[in-house]
Amino acid sequence: MTTKILVTDDISSAGIDVLSTLPDATVDVQTGLSPSELLVAIADADALVVRSQTTVTEQVIAAAKRLKVIGRAGVGVDNIDLEAATRRGILVINAPDGNTIAAAEHTFAMMISLARHIPAANRDLLAGNWNRKKWVGVELRGKTLAILGMGRIGTEVAKRAKVFGMTVLGYDPFLTEDRAQSLGVQKSDLDSAIRAADFITVHTPLTKETHHMIDAGKIAMMKEGVRIINCARGGIIDERALADALRLGKVAGAAIDVFESEPLALDHPLRQCENVILTPHLGASTVEAQENVAIQVAEEIVQVLRDDTFEHAVNLPSLSPRQKERLAPYLALAEQLGLFAAQLAQGAPSQMTVTYAGDAADPDGGYLTRTVLKGFFGFQYSGEVNYVNALRYAEDAGLRVQEVRESRGRVYTNEISISFATDAGSHRVSGTLYSESGPRIVELDGYPIDMPIEGILVYTRHEDKPGMIGRIGTLLGDAQINIAGMQVGRRETGGEAVMLLTVDKSVPNNVIDEIASHDGIRMVRAIEL
Structure with a gap:
Protein backbone atom coordinates (compact mmCIF):
# COMPACT_ATOMS: atom_id res chain seq x y z
CA MET A 1 0.00 0.00 0.00
CA THR A 2 1.30 3.44 -0.93
CA THR A 3 2.14 5.75 1.95
CA LYS A 4 0.40 9.11 1.71
CA ILE A 5 2.00 12.20 3.25
CA LEU A 6 -0.41 15.14 3.26
CA VAL A 7 1.07 18.66 3.40
CA THR A 8 -1.57 21.33 4.06
CA ASP A 9 0.57 24.44 4.69
CA ASP A 10 3.35 26.04 2.68
CA ILE A 11 6.71 24.58 3.70
CA SER A 12 10.12 24.86 2.09
CA SER A 13 10.64 22.72 -1.00
CA ALA A 14 13.68 21.26 0.79
CA GLY A 15 11.28 19.58 3.21
CA ILE A 16 9.18 18.21 0.35
CA ASP A 17 12.36 16.78 -1.19
CA VAL A 18 13.16 14.93 2.06
CA LEU A 19 9.63 13.50 2.29
CA SER A 20 9.92 12.30 -1.31
CA THR A 21 12.89 10.09 -0.43
CA LEU A 22 10.59 7.63 1.37
CA PRO A 23 10.05 4.63 -0.94
CA ASP A 24 6.47 4.05 -2.12
CA ALA A 25 5.36 7.40 -0.69
CA THR A 26 3.11 10.00 -2.28
CA VAL A 27 3.56 13.57 -1.10
CA ASP A 28 0.21 15.30 -1.54
CA VAL A 29 0.48 19.09 -1.18
CA GLN A 30 -2.94 20.72 -0.67
CA THR A 31 -2.79 24.16 0.92
CA GLY A 32 -5.64 26.49 1.80
CA LEU A 33 -8.12 23.69 2.51
CA SER A 34 -11.42 24.50 4.17
CA PRO A 35 -12.26 22.47 7.32
CA SER A 36 -14.58 20.21 5.34
CA GLU A 37 -12.01 19.70 2.59
CA LEU A 38 -9.39 18.81 5.18
CA LEU A 39 -11.63 16.09 6.61
CA VAL A 40 -11.79 14.46 3.18
CA ALA A 41 -8.09 14.83 2.40
CA ILE A 42 -6.92 13.44 5.77
CA ALA A 43 -9.01 10.26 5.60
CA ASP A 44 -6.35 8.07 3.92
CA ALA A 45 -3.20 9.97 5.01
CA ASP A 46 -0.41 8.23 6.93
CA ALA A 47 1.31 11.50 7.84
CA LEU A 48 0.27 15.16 8.04
CA VAL A 49 2.63 18.14 7.78
CA VAL A 50 1.43 21.58 8.90
CA ARG A 51 2.77 24.94 9.98
CA SER A 52 0.49 27.37 11.81
CA GLN A 53 -2.34 27.86 9.32
CA THR A 54 -3.95 24.41 9.57
CA THR A 55 -5.83 23.64 12.79
CA VAL A 56 -5.71 19.94 13.59
CA THR A 57 -8.80 19.41 15.72
CA GLU A 58 -10.17 16.32 17.37
CA GLN A 59 -12.62 16.06 14.46
CA VAL A 60 -9.75 16.08 11.96
CA ILE A 61 -7.90 13.40 13.93
CA ALA A 62 -11.05 11.27 14.14
CA ALA A 63 -11.42 11.46 10.34
CA ALA A 64 -7.83 10.22 9.82
CA LYS A 65 -8.19 6.45 9.64
CA ARG A 66 -4.51 5.68 8.91
CA LEU A 67 -2.69 8.63 10.47
CA LYS A 68 0.53 7.70 12.32
CA VAL A 69 2.28 11.06 12.70
CA ILE A 70 1.62 14.80 12.58
CA GLY A 71 4.59 17.05 11.91
CA ARG A 72 4.64 20.76 12.79
CA ALA A 73 7.29 22.68 10.85
CA GLY A 74 8.06 24.94 13.79
CA VAL A 75 8.25 24.95 17.58
CA GLY A 76 4.73 25.50 18.86
CA VAL A 77 1.97 22.91 18.52
CA ASP A 78 -0.92 25.09 19.74
CA ASN A 79 -2.82 24.37 16.52
CA ILE A 80 -2.78 20.59 17.14
CA ASP A 81 -5.06 18.78 19.61
CA LEU A 82 -2.33 16.88 21.46
CA GLU A 83 -4.72 15.04 23.74
CA ALA A 84 -6.77 13.70 20.83
CA ALA A 85 -3.63 12.69 18.93
CA THR A 86 -2.14 10.95 21.95
CA ARG A 87 -5.40 9.15 22.64
CA ARG A 88 -5.29 7.78 19.09
CA GLY A 89 -1.62 6.83 19.39
CA ILE A 90 -0.59 9.41 16.79
CA LEU A 91 2.85 10.92 17.24
CA VAL A 92 3.18 14.69 17.11
CA ILE A 93 6.59 15.88 15.93
CA ASN A 94 7.93 19.42 15.98
CA ALA A 95 11.16 21.19 15.00
CA PRO A 96 12.38 22.84 18.21
CA ASP A 97 15.82 23.96 16.98
CA GLY A 98 15.20 25.17 13.45
CA ASN A 99 14.39 28.82 14.12
CA THR A 100 16.66 29.50 17.12
CA ILE A 101 19.23 31.55 15.18
CA ALA A 102 16.57 33.45 13.25
CA ALA A 103 14.84 34.52 16.47
CA ALA A 104 18.13 35.48 18.13
CA GLU A 105 19.25 37.51 15.12
CA HIS A 106 15.88 39.28 14.88
CA THR A 107 16.19 40.18 18.55
CA PHE A 108 19.62 41.66 17.95
CA ALA A 109 18.48 43.48 14.83
CA MET A 110 15.69 45.06 16.89
CA MET A 111 18.15 46.01 19.64
CA ILE A 112 20.55 47.73 17.24
CA SER A 113 17.72 49.45 15.40
CA LEU A 114 16.39 50.70 18.73
CA ALA A 115 19.79 51.96 19.85
CA ARG A 116 20.44 53.87 16.61
CA HIS A 117 16.87 54.99 15.70
CA ILE A 118 17.23 53.30 12.30
CA PRO A 119 13.54 52.93 11.34
CA ALA A 120 12.64 56.48 12.48
CA ALA A 121 15.68 58.00 10.76
CA ASN A 122 14.83 56.11 7.60
CA ARG A 123 11.23 57.41 7.60
CA ASP A 124 12.46 60.94 8.25
CA LEU A 125 14.96 60.82 5.40
CA LEU A 126 12.38 59.41 2.96
CA ALA A 127 10.13 62.32 3.92
CA GLY A 128 12.77 64.69 2.55
CA ASN A 129 14.53 65.69 5.77
CA TRP A 130 18.19 65.59 6.84
CA ASN A 131 18.15 65.61 10.66
CA ARG A 132 21.48 64.18 11.79
CA LYS A 133 21.29 65.76 15.24
CA LYS A 134 17.77 64.50 15.87
CA TRP A 135 18.74 60.83 15.60
CA VAL A 136 21.78 60.59 17.87
CA GLY A 137 21.79 57.06 19.26
CA VAL A 138 23.64 55.08 21.90
CA GLU A 139 26.29 52.36 21.65
CA LEU A 140 25.75 48.82 22.84
CA ARG A 141 29.34 48.53 24.04
CA GLY A 142 29.52 49.05 27.78
CA LYS A 143 25.77 48.78 28.28
CA THR A 144 24.03 46.22 30.51
CA LEU A 145 21.63 43.80 28.87
CA ALA A 146 19.14 41.81 30.97
CA ILE A 147 18.02 38.59 29.28
CA LEU A 148 14.87 37.23 30.89
CA GLY A 149 14.85 33.55 29.94
CA MET A 150 18.10 31.71 29.21
CA GLY A 151 16.83 28.92 26.99
CA ARG A 152 18.17 28.28 23.49
CA ILE A 153 17.27 31.69 22.06
CA GLY A 154 18.27 33.65 25.17
CA THR A 155 21.61 31.85 25.16
CA GLU A 156 22.25 32.78 21.51
CA VAL A 157 21.38 36.42 22.25
CA ALA A 158 23.83 36.36 25.17
CA LYS A 159 26.65 35.12 22.92
CA ARG A 160 26.09 37.97 20.49
CA ALA A 161 25.79 40.58 23.23
CA LYS A 162 29.15 39.50 24.67
CA VAL A 163 30.79 40.04 21.28
CA PHE A 164 29.38 43.59 21.25
CA GLY A 165 31.02 44.28 24.61
CA MET A 166 27.83 44.29 26.68
CA THR A 167 27.52 43.18 30.29
CA VAL A 168 24.90 40.44 30.32
CA LEU A 169 22.61 39.65 33.26
CA GLY A 170 20.72 36.38 32.95
CA TYR A 171 17.47 35.63 34.74
CA ASP A 172 16.06 32.11 34.53
CA PRO A 173 14.74 29.87 37.31
CA PHE A 174 16.86 27.01 35.93
CA LEU A 175 20.09 28.94 35.34
CA THR A 176 22.84 27.66 37.63
CA GLU A 177 26.01 29.55 38.55
CA ASP A 178 28.14 27.07 36.59
CA ARG A 179 26.05 27.47 33.46
CA ALA A 180 26.06 31.26 33.79
CA GLN A 181 29.83 31.34 34.18
CA SER A 182 30.32 29.14 31.12
CA LEU A 183 28.28 31.65 29.08
CA GLY A 184 29.99 34.70 30.55
CA VAL A 185 26.66 35.79 32.03
CA GLN A 186 25.98 37.15 35.51
CA LYS A 187 23.17 35.14 37.13
CA SER A 188 20.54 37.50 38.55
CA ASP A 189 17.08 37.59 40.04
CA LEU A 190 14.34 39.32 38.06
CA ASP A 191 14.12 42.56 40.03
CA SER A 192 17.90 43.08 40.22
CA ALA A 193 18.25 42.43 36.49
CA ILE A 194 15.63 44.93 35.39
CA ARG A 195 16.88 47.59 37.83
CA ALA A 196 20.42 47.41 36.46
CA ALA A 197 19.68 47.03 32.75
CA ASP A 198 20.03 49.56 29.96
CA PHE A 199 18.39 47.06 27.59
CA ILE A 200 15.94 44.29 28.49
CA THR A 201 14.95 41.41 26.22
CA VAL A 202 12.49 38.66 27.11
CA HIS A 203 12.80 35.03 25.98
CA THR A 204 10.44 33.07 28.20
CA PRO A 205 7.38 31.05 27.22
CA LEU A 206 3.98 32.55 27.98
CA THR A 207 2.67 30.90 31.15
CA LYS A 208 0.58 31.94 34.14
CA GLU A 209 3.81 32.99 35.86
CA THR A 210 5.18 34.99 32.92
CA HIS A 211 1.94 36.67 31.79
CA HIS A 212 2.53 40.42 32.25
CA MET A 213 5.85 39.58 33.92
CA ILE A 214 6.81 43.10 32.84
CA ASP A 215 3.98 45.30 34.11
CA ALA A 216 3.68 48.87 35.36
CA GLY A 217 5.25 47.94 38.70
CA LYS A 218 8.29 46.33 37.09
CA ILE A 219 8.68 49.22 34.65
CA ALA A 220 8.73 51.63 37.60
CA MET A 221 11.80 49.77 38.95
CA MET A 222 13.75 50.28 35.72
CA LYS A 223 16.28 52.95 34.84
CA GLU A 224 15.09 56.13 33.19
CA GLY A 225 15.64 55.66 29.47
CA VAL A 226 15.66 51.86 29.47
CA ARG A 227 14.99 50.09 26.15
CA ILE A 228 12.84 46.95 25.95
CA ILE A 229 12.66 44.18 23.31
CA ASN A 230 10.14 41.35 23.00
CA CYS A 231 10.56 38.78 20.24
CA ALA A 232 9.31 35.88 22.38
CA ARG A 233 5.58 35.75 23.10
CA GLY A 234 2.85 38.35 23.25
CA GLY A 235 1.52 38.83 26.75
CA ILE A 236 4.81 38.67 28.62
CA ILE A 237 4.83 42.48 28.63
CA ASP A 238 1.76 44.49 29.61
CA GLU A 239 1.38 46.40 26.36
CA ARG A 240 -0.72 49.24 27.78
CA ALA A 241 1.71 49.81 30.64
CA LEU A 242 4.56 49.84 28.10
CA ALA A 243 2.75 52.35 25.90
CA ASP A 244 2.22 54.64 28.90
CA ALA A 245 5.92 54.39 29.83
CA LEU A 246 6.96 55.15 26.24
CA ARG A 247 4.79 58.27 26.12
CA LEU A 248 6.15 59.50 29.47
CA GLY A 249 9.77 58.84 28.44
CA LYS A 250 10.43 56.37 31.28
CA VAL A 251 11.16 53.85 28.54
CA ALA A 252 13.28 55.45 25.82
CA GLY A 253 12.25 52.93 23.23
CA ALA A 254 10.74 49.51 22.67
CA ALA A 255 10.98 46.97 19.85
CA ILE A 256 8.10 44.49 19.77
CA ASP A 257 7.61 41.57 17.37
CA VAL A 258 4.83 39.66 19.17
CA PHE A 259 1.53 40.79 20.63
CA GLU A 260 -1.24 39.56 22.92
CA SER A 261 -3.68 39.71 20.02
CA GLU A 262 -2.49 39.30 16.45
CA PRO A 263 -2.76 40.93 13.99
CA LEU A 264 -2.25 44.13 15.95
CA ALA A 265 -5.41 46.25 16.17
CA LEU A 266 -5.36 49.53 14.28
CA ASP A 267 -6.24 51.43 17.45
CA HIS A 268 -3.67 49.69 19.64
CA PRO A 269 -1.86 52.22 21.90
CA LEU A 270 1.58 51.06 20.77
CA ARG A 271 0.78 52.26 17.26
CA GLN A 272 0.51 55.78 18.67
CA CYS A 273 4.04 55.81 20.14
CA GLU A 274 6.80 57.40 18.09
CA ASN A 275 9.62 55.70 20.01
CA VAL A 276 8.61 52.13 19.23
CA ILE A 277 9.58 49.62 16.53
CA LEU A 278 6.86 47.12 15.60
CA THR A 279 7.25 44.08 13.35
CA PRO A 280 4.53 41.53 12.47
CA HIS A 281 5.83 38.40 14.24
CA LEU A 282 8.91 37.97 12.05
CA GLY A 283 11.19 36.21 14.55
CA ALA A 284 11.28 32.94 12.60
CA SER A 285 10.75 34.48 9.17
CA THR A 286 14.01 33.78 7.40
CA VAL A 287 14.61 31.59 4.37
CA GLU A 288 17.07 29.54 6.41
CA ALA A 289 14.76 29.06 9.39
CA GLN A 290 11.84 28.01 7.22
CA GLU A 291 14.09 25.58 5.37
CA ASN A 292 15.59 24.25 8.61
CA VAL A 293 12.23 23.54 10.27
CA ALA A 294 10.88 21.95 7.09
CA ILE A 295 13.90 19.67 6.74
CA GLN A 296 13.97 18.80 10.42
CA VAL A 297 10.31 17.82 10.64
CA ALA A 298 10.44 15.99 7.29
CA GLU A 299 13.41 13.90 8.40
CA GLU A 300 11.60 13.00 11.61
CA ILE A 301 8.45 11.95 9.73
CA VAL A 302 10.48 9.75 7.39
CA GLN A 303 12.09 8.09 10.43
CA VAL A 304 8.70 7.44 12.03
CA LEU A 305 7.21 6.00 8.85
CA ARG A 306 10.24 3.72 8.53
CA ASP A 307 9.69 2.54 12.12
CA ASP A 308 13.14 3.93 12.92
CA THR A 309 14.25 6.03 15.90
CA PHE A 310 13.06 9.62 16.14
CA GLU A 311 13.95 12.51 18.43
CA HIS A 312 11.43 15.32 18.56
CA ALA A 313 8.21 13.66 19.68
CA VAL A 314 6.07 16.11 21.62
CA ASN A 315 3.63 13.61 23.06
CA LEU A 316 5.23 10.15 23.20
CA PRO A 317 8.69 8.68 23.82
CA SER A 318 10.14 6.16 21.40
CA LEU A 319 9.52 2.90 23.25
CA SER A 320 9.49 -0.72 22.18
CA PRO A 321 6.22 -2.62 22.73
CA ARG A 322 7.73 -4.36 25.76
CA GLN A 323 8.89 -1.05 27.24
CA LYS A 324 5.51 0.56 26.60
CA GLU A 325 3.74 -2.27 28.41
CA ARG A 326 6.01 -2.01 31.44
CA LEU A 327 6.36 1.73 31.71
CA ALA A 328 3.16 3.24 30.34
CA PRO A 329 1.35 3.32 33.72
CA TYR A 330 4.22 5.29 35.26
CA LEU A 331 4.74 7.88 32.50
CA ALA A 332 1.89 10.11 33.68
CA LEU A 333 3.07 9.79 37.30
CA ALA A 334 6.65 10.70 36.39
CA GLU A 335 5.70 13.77 34.36
CA GLN A 336 3.28 15.10 36.98
CA LEU A 337 5.89 14.65 39.72
CA GLY A 338 8.43 16.55 37.60
CA LEU A 339 5.96 19.38 37.00
CA PHE A 340 5.13 19.48 40.71
CA ALA A 341 8.83 19.55 41.66
CA ALA A 342 9.53 22.45 39.28
CA GLN A 343 6.93 24.59 41.04
CA LEU A 344 8.13 23.49 44.45
CA ALA A 345 11.64 24.72 43.69
CA GLN A 346 12.86 28.22 44.48
CA GLY A 347 16.06 28.72 42.55
CA ALA A 348 17.94 26.32 40.27
CA PRO A 349 18.93 22.92 41.67
CA SER A 350 22.33 21.63 40.59
CA GLN A 351 21.57 17.99 41.42
CA MET A 352 18.47 15.82 41.36
CA THR A 353 17.98 12.24 42.52
CA VAL A 354 15.12 10.23 41.06
CA THR A 355 14.41 7.05 43.02
CA TYR A 356 12.39 4.21 41.51
CA ALA A 357 10.99 1.49 43.74
CA GLY A 358 9.10 -1.75 43.11
CA ASP A 359 7.64 -2.06 39.62
CA ALA A 360 8.81 1.46 38.78
CA ALA A 361 12.43 0.27 39.22
CA ASP A 362 12.40 -1.33 35.78
CA PRO A 363 15.87 -1.30 34.17
CA ASP A 364 14.36 0.70 31.31
CA GLY A 365 13.53 3.47 33.77
CA GLY A 366 15.74 5.93 31.87
CA TYR A 367 12.64 6.72 29.87
CA LEU A 368 10.92 7.61 33.12
CA THR A 369 13.76 9.96 34.02
CA ARG A 370 13.31 11.70 30.67
CA THR A 371 9.63 12.00 31.52
CA VAL A 372 10.40 13.49 34.95
CA LEU A 373 12.67 16.06 33.29
CA LYS A 374 10.09 16.76 30.59
CA GLY A 375 7.68 17.77 33.34
CA PHE A 376 10.35 19.64 35.32
CA PHE A 377 11.74 21.75 32.47
CA GLY A 378 8.46 21.90 30.60
CA PHE A 379 7.12 24.15 33.34
CA GLN A 380 9.61 26.87 32.35
CA TYR A 381 10.10 26.07 28.66
CA SER A 382 6.56 25.20 27.69
CA GLY A 383 6.28 23.63 24.23
CA GLU A 384 10.03 23.20 23.79
CA VAL A 385 10.82 20.17 25.96
CA ASN A 386 10.08 16.63 24.81
CA TYR A 387 11.05 13.15 25.95
CA VAL A 388 14.35 13.15 24.09
CA ASN A 389 15.66 16.69 24.49
CA ALA A 390 14.75 16.82 28.20
CA LEU A 391 18.15 15.28 29.00
CA ARG A 392 19.83 18.01 26.97
CA TYR A 393 17.93 20.67 28.89
CA ALA A 394 19.23 19.16 32.13
CA GLU A 395 22.77 19.13 30.77
CA ASP A 396 22.52 22.73 29.52
CA ALA A 397 21.16 23.82 32.90
CA GLY A 398 24.04 22.12 34.73
CA LEU A 399 21.61 19.76 36.48
CA ARG A 400 23.22 16.45 37.43
CA VAL A 401 20.61 13.71 37.54
CA GLN A 402 21.13 10.49 39.49
CA GLU A 403 18.90 7.42 39.24
CA VAL A 404 18.44 5.10 42.23
CA ARG A 405 16.54 1.80 42.16
CA GLU A 406 15.17 0.10 45.25
CA SER A 407 13.11 -3.04 45.87
CA ARG A 408 10.35 -1.08 47.63
CA GLY A 409 9.50 2.52 48.46
CA ARG A 410 9.42 4.32 51.79
CA VAL A 411 5.60 4.54 51.84
CA TYR A 412 4.37 2.15 49.14
CA THR A 413 6.07 -0.73 47.36
CA ASN A 414 5.85 0.93 43.92
CA GLU A 415 7.02 4.56 44.06
CA ILE A 416 8.80 7.32 42.19
CA SER A 417 10.53 9.98 44.30
CA ILE A 418 12.30 13.20 43.29
CA SER A 419 14.82 14.82 45.63
CA PHE A 420 16.69 18.06 44.95
CA ALA A 421 18.13 21.06 46.75
CA THR A 422 18.49 24.74 45.89
CA ASP A 423 19.93 27.69 47.78
CA ALA A 424 16.46 28.13 49.31
CA GLY A 425 16.20 24.59 50.70
CA SER A 426 15.78 20.92 49.85
CA HIS A 427 12.64 19.08 48.78
CA ARG A 428 11.41 15.54 48.18
CA VAL A 429 8.15 14.55 46.54
CA SER A 430 7.02 10.93 46.15
CA GLY A 431 4.12 9.43 44.23
CA THR A 432 2.54 6.12 43.42
CA LEU A 433 -0.29 4.69 41.32
CA TYR A 434 -3.65 3.62 42.64
CA SER A 435 -5.41 1.28 40.23
CA GLU A 436 -8.64 3.25 40.26
CA SER A 437 -7.61 6.82 41.09
CA GLY A 438 -4.39 7.20 39.09
CA PRO A 439 -1.21 9.09 40.13
CA ARG A 440 -1.12 10.35 43.71
CA ILE A 441 1.33 12.15 45.99
CA VAL A 442 2.13 9.97 49.00
CA GLU A 443 5.00 11.89 50.63
CA LEU A 444 6.01 15.54 50.54
CA ASP A 445 9.20 16.85 52.18
CA GLY A 446 9.19 13.86 54.53
CA TYR A 447 5.54 14.21 55.57
CA PRO A 448 2.88 11.64 54.64
CA ILE A 449 0.30 13.06 52.21
CA ASP A 450 -2.29 11.30 50.08
CA MET A 451 -3.78 13.38 47.26
CA PRO A 452 -4.20 13.13 43.46
CA ILE A 453 -1.46 14.91 41.49
CA GLU A 454 -3.80 17.06 39.46
CA GLY A 455 -5.55 20.40 39.36
Missing part, protein backbone atom coordinates in the same frame (compact mmCIF):
# COMPACT_ATOMS: atom_id res chain seq x y z
CA ILE A 456 -4.61 23.57 41.24
CA LEU A 457 -2.89 23.09 44.59
CA VAL A 458 -1.65 25.25 47.46
CA TYR A 459 1.18 23.80 49.55
CA THR A 460 2.19 25.25 52.92
CA ARG A 461 4.71 24.43 55.63
CA HIS A 462 3.80 26.09 58.89
CA GLU A 463 4.01 25.92 62.65
CA ASP A 464 1.73 23.25 64.09
CA LYS A 465 -0.42 25.44 66.30
CA PRO A 466 -4.14 26.19 66.58
CA GLY A 467 -5.64 28.56 64.03
CA MET A 468 -3.06 28.14 61.25
CA ILE A 469 -5.26 26.09 58.93
CA GLY A 470 -8.25 28.35 59.56
CA ARG A 471 -6.19 31.47 58.85
CA ILE A 472 -5.05 30.12 55.49
CA GLY A 473 -8.59 29.06 54.62
CA THR A 474 -9.92 32.50 55.52
CA LEU A 475 -7.39 34.27 53.29
CA LEU A 476 -8.33 32.03 50.37
CA GLY A 477 -12.02 32.54 51.09
CA ASP A 478 -11.59 36.32 51.17
CA ALA A 479 -10.10 36.01 47.66
CA GLN A 480 -13.18 34.01 46.54
CA ILE A 481 -11.09 30.84 46.16
CA ASN A 482 -12.94 27.69 47.16
CA ILE A 483 -11.12 24.76 48.78
CA ALA A 484 -12.09 21.43 47.23
CA GLY A 485 -9.83 19.08 49.22
CA MET A 486 -7.26 19.12 52.01
CA GLN A 487 -4.50 16.91 53.34
CA VAL A 488 -2.33 17.71 56.36
CA GLY A 489 0.72 15.99 57.77
CA ARG A 490 3.00 16.36 60.78
CA ARG A 491 5.64 14.41 62.66
CA GLU A 492 4.99 15.71 66.15
CA THR A 493 2.57 17.95 68.00
CA GLY A 494 3.65 21.59 68.09
CA GLY A 495 6.45 21.20 65.56
CA GLU A 496 6.18 21.81 61.84
CA ALA A 497 3.19 20.72 59.76
CA VAL A 498 2.41 20.66 56.06
CA MET A 499 -0.84 21.16 54.22
CA LEU A 500 -1.80 20.48 50.61
CA LEU A 501 -5.02 22.04 49.39
CA THR A 502 -6.92 21.50 46.14
CA VAL A 503 -8.63 24.72 45.07
CA ASP A 504 -11.10 25.57 42.32
CA LYS A 505 -9.17 28.34 40.53
CA SER A 506 -5.74 29.89 40.17
CA VAL A 507 -4.37 31.68 43.22
CA PRO A 508 -3.06 35.20 42.44
CA ASN A 509 0.47 36.06 43.54
CA ASN A 510 -0.77 38.72 45.93
CA VAL A 511 -2.81 36.11 47.82
CA ILE A 512 0.22 33.82 48.06
CA ASP A 513 2.28 36.76 49.31
CA GLU A 514 -0.35 37.59 51.92
CA ILE A 515 -0.40 34.00 53.18
CA ALA A 516 3.41 33.95 53.31
CA SER A 517 3.49 37.18 55.35
CA HIS A 518 1.57 35.71 58.28
CA ASP A 519 3.42 34.69 61.41
CA GLY A 520 4.07 30.97 61.55
CA ILE A 521 4.00 30.38 57.78
CA ARG A 522 7.39 29.03 56.75
CA MET A 523 6.69 28.32 53.08
CA VAL A 524 3.81 28.57 50.63
CA ARG A 525 3.58 27.56 46.96
CA ALA A 526 0.82 27.68 44.36
CA ILE A 527 1.11 24.69 42.03
CA GLU A 528 -0.83 24.08 38.82
CA LEU A 529 -0.84 20.67 37.16
